[in-house]
Amino acid sequence: MDPECARLLPALCDVLADPRQPVADDTCLEKLLDWFKAVTEAGSSLLLLQDHPCLVELLFHVLKPQDLSSRILSFVLRLAGIFAAQENCFQYLQQGELLPGLFGEPGPLGAAAWAAPSVRSGWIQGLHSLAQHPSALRFLADSGAVDTIFSLQGDPSLFVASAAGQLLVRVLDLALCGPAEGHISLQAWDWPACARKIVCHLEDCLRSEATPRVTQALHVLTTAFGHCHGLWTQGLWVQLSPLVARLLEKDPVPAPHALVDLLLSVARSSMLSSDPGLWETAAQTLSRLSPTQAGPLAAGILKLQDCPQALRIQAFGVLLQPLAFVLEATAQAPGMPGLLEGAAGDLMAVDTLPPSKSACVGLLCSALAHLELLQPLPQRPSPWPQAPLLAAVVAILRLCNGSAAPNSEAGGRLCAMLGGCVRVQRAALDFLGVLSQGLGPQELVTQVFAILLEYLVSPDSSPTVLKKAFQATLCWLLSSAAPPGCCDLEPYAQLVLGELLSVLRKRLCSPCWEVRDSGLEFLTQMTRHQGGQAGFRQALLASEVPELTRQLLQDPESYVRASAVAAVGQLSSWGLLAAPSSPEHAATPQKTPLEELLLVLTTDSEGFPRRAVMRVFTEWLRDGYADVAEDPERFVARVLQAASGDLDWEVRVQGLELALAFLEQLLGPCGPSAVAPPGALAQALQALCRVQLFEFAFRSLFDCDRPVAQKSCDLLLFLRAKAIPSSNSQEAGDGPDVTSVEAALRRWQAGEQGQPLGELAPEAVLAVLRSMDLEALQDTLAESSDHVERSPQSLLQDMLATVGVLGDNEADCY
């Protein structure tokens, strides 16, 4: 502990012990605890207490009957726990009978303060901290704390109840993982008394008819198997698994969610997953629980690296069941391969879905979400039923938009339940997008495109659904451009594209900005991937979409303008932004896209479009876009000028990014310090001076927004590495006079940004670069801005300041 903190500590302890003093707030106390924890972890707690008797006094102070606030009481309990975590310190505190006073019967347990949840929570956390050594275990056993923990499991405060469960696990672990672990028997009846007591309690709970008690026990077991890896966990599972299995015989199965959590936690534990009984229980659980409850278990099982194949098939069946039901209910004619064929079709009768709409929607959504997560995994079930899954998703989407016409009664019910349901539509479209990574029979792919188009065309699609439909369409269009990259779209996809563009045209005129925005995003992505394909180019140029996109640069919504900027950037880099053909525009000369975007950069009132322009410009510069490549210097100069005056720091960062791209073009890419050849360097420096890059970079170095300064620092470091060989970095003797430049920089650093730097010669730049300690600056900038305020010293000062101990500001009451 540093001396300043040590000096402040007694005063702080006095404040904390004084019930009349208002304590700052809970976050201060939390920070204080964090600090003490760090201090005790670094050194001996015993020494700390001996050096600072005020701390012991504070702990003892609590034992006196008085009106301490529950916050302070809770704080002291936790603090005592932190100190007592070290055995010698524990003994030191025990000598003064402090610990029984705090944690035993005479303490807050019996007092009125116990009614406050924060005190109960502090009591548990204190014990949790101190339960680290055999002495603590004895203390816990003797003080009767374990019984209190049992009762706290049912505490009305969920935080307390959950912490009580965790504490039980901690105690178990402590009792069984001691130095004698090698001798711990796998049989629970040989265990220490304290552990036996807990196990008995868990058994009682599992046998109980009251669901909350069963849930408590399951939570405790889940935590134990999830966090503890001692051999004893095996013994515990052997002892309790029959009781867990017996839960499945009850109707309904109590606490299904907690049960699923427990089974998954056991299955993930390397110690226990070899137990064949586990897989049996899991299989039984899958078949006993309702599809909604079993879904998470099935998904968890399928994500496991190794588990019996039969169980995997069964679990997959659970996930597929709702989709299989949909397929069956909507089947126009028999003959379509069923989803569950060859899986566990005989295990489950595909006959029912939940009767209520919300339950049915929930089941479908979770099944779709689970399958979506499974699809990309290497351990996903194989064979993956791609075709029936596609058919099922298409059927669901048809039910949702009312275009399905099922004959069966079940289909009719589904139709009524799913009609217009946005949640299911979103989940199904997400999954459909993921399914594009696999192929499907042509006939189904045709259906996929048809339903996607229906969604895109339908005025009833909500903006979020539409966005997902656009994303899924993009996935499918890209996946049907096979073989990747070199060939046009398939003929069918080409056909779809035509219709798609006419939909897009209308969507770009939508009164709803989200729709315009997702339309533009789709266009940008599509162009990025397909901009070079003749089929796509033809279709796009024949539509009015490019012209509409250009018009959306004036959209009233800034997000839309930003997306329009990105789209215009992408379109024009592929040469797809033809001049408009309509006669009324012919008279006025059309601005080039570059000019239009520069206009946005200099005039737009919102940050998003300007940031988007900077991103496009950087991309253009990197990719050698024609208009830029003509005269890159002029381009960079204009952009940097605009960006340097921008109020949005992200735009300025983007400006530096663009400057970096320009540097890389002149000096070669950022690499292992390859110094540029002198001739090229001189030319490059001239160019950099002409575009006033240095003025921008130096100014940014002292920017009030840290990311800008950091970026600029990186840029200058890069430049220095390129321009000045490390060997002669100190040879600045006969350089040009840079005092005026340095003076200006100092003024900038002091916050006077008004004065320009004036003309800079390359030599002067190099000299300044040499003289600046950029590394030190980089280190300073790397520290977070509140590093001063976060020190413990500052914390103590703050806490004292709030109660007026530090200052001389005795309240003046006149």
Next chain:
Amino acid sequence: MKLYCLSGHPTLPCNVLKFKSTTIMLDCGLDMTSTLNFLPLPLVQSPRLSNLPGWSLKDGNAFLDKTELIDLSTVDVILISNYHCMMALPYITEHTGFTGTVYATEPTVQIGRLLMEELVNFIERVPKAQSASLWKNKDIQRLLPSPLKDAVEVSTWRRCYTMQEVNSALSKIQLVGYSQKIELFGAVQVTPLSSGYALGSSNWIIQSHYEKVSYVSGSSLLTTHPQPMDQASLKNSDVLILTGLTQIPTANPDSMVGEFCSNLALTVRNGGNVLVPCYPSGVIYDLLECLYQYIDSAGLSSIPFYFISPVANSSLEFSQIFAEWLCHNKQTKVYLPEPPFPHAELIQTNKLKHYPSIHGDFSNDFRQPCVVFTGHPSLRFGDVVHFMELWGKSSLNTVIFTEPDFSYLEALAPYQPLAMKCIYCPIDTRLNFIQVSKLLKEVQPLHVVCPEQYTQPPPAQSHRMDLMVDCQPPAMSYRRAEVLALPFKRRYEKIEIMPELADSLVPMEIKPGISLATVSAVLHTKDNKHVLQPPPRPTQPTGGKKRKRASDDIPDCKVLKPLLSGSIPVDQFVQTLEKHGFSDIKVEDTAKGHIVLLQEAETLIQIEEDSTHIICDDDEVLRVRLRDLVLKFLQKF
């Protein structure tokens, strides 16, 4: 209680309810779909229309009228729920001998008048040289091309009414306000409630002291311009008559408005014109409001919007003055002071211009590309006919249908072939089936009555079980020209007792909380009010003063035997019989009670819930003895 169903059109209902000796007509909508059988009436002589093969300009305009199911002169009152549902009023009030009263809210009457005025104006300004009616003869009609030959009851089609008839019909209307209680002949009380669909639109409650019938017609739960729907007052109905649901249950009005705006912008940006056939009031206010917000964002501020109707000006101005009938949001604007509808600002800034017709000022101001709102949505008459002819040939132009009353394909038929784009964005804010089922769950009527169209999915989407009224017990359905006996019996009637008579009653408590008293009185019934009055005293002969006063109090009627109540506990009764010397008693249980058999005396006592018989052979003494024993167990009063 009977319901006579005169209209087969669920959104243009016309029903007659006979309830407690009153005859109440609920709405009189005018089904104008038959006009689609006729050619458009052009403002300018159109050689194309008049030369169409196989067609000739015949009878101008005909409308379906009511069947002779009921003598309309017996109708006591007509309740109007909204301005679309009163368009047949002149046919009923002017030519049937109707002498009753019509009840409607003020905006309904004013806007209904505008609609009628527009209709009459559209028809009368293109007078016909000749008219034909011979074809209505069934034998000739059979020879006509389809669909005319399949049309039903063409003989009841009528010519359009005149302005004079309109004025006369409207003069019979009495204005009412929401929640106002109107007594009809003392028998029933009717009350209009806000229905949320249009300015002044109302649902009606028709109730007597013990029965309540709700009439729900054209209601909306969406937040548009009118006052929101009053659902709470519909609770506890015995019967709820449900009509006027949305005609396009699959189209969500919000998405249709979005579609409308997108298509409008797309057309105008390409230099095309947009034509919106519409009524002069209603959805147009909401459309203008949406456009007001949209045009700037879509960069359409330089595009002129024209609203052409003989009543355009009145419609736009009326909408601003009915503040009390508007939704809360718009009401508050009145105090700001701001006009409740933003179309006022559109007019001020010259973005929206309105004209009575295409003649006159409009032809000077007309500038393209533009957006034109005009009637009639059937495309058979009105200024819209001119624009269809003018713009139909160019594929740059678009016609956007927003009114759901007419099939747009049929409306377009006489204009084919058409190059113009056609967009169908029907905007119908009336209740859809999901909202109906929520409403019924909340309101909990005992019985629901609705047109048969609502009790099954639409024919084109027979699998959509969600597109029908779903309630328990199942809704009763009606079809045109059907008489429905409503499924509840009136069981109680309220009768008042005169104070002096009530004073003389001496109630006796027979059970805790229930007291009874006998009353002798005269029931006086007048104007459907029933009053119990004290019985008249006997007319005193002249010179009666000499008689003893005591005789004054003897009532005229004979002495009444006391009334009995209570039940006979059989076991105790048998014990009593035994105590009184009867022996050899057998008790048999029957379905209705017990039979006590006195075998020795050959006597039978039947004890049932509501009667007791003593059957013995001519032994009057025994009978009286037994009777007195029975009476011991009963209370008398």
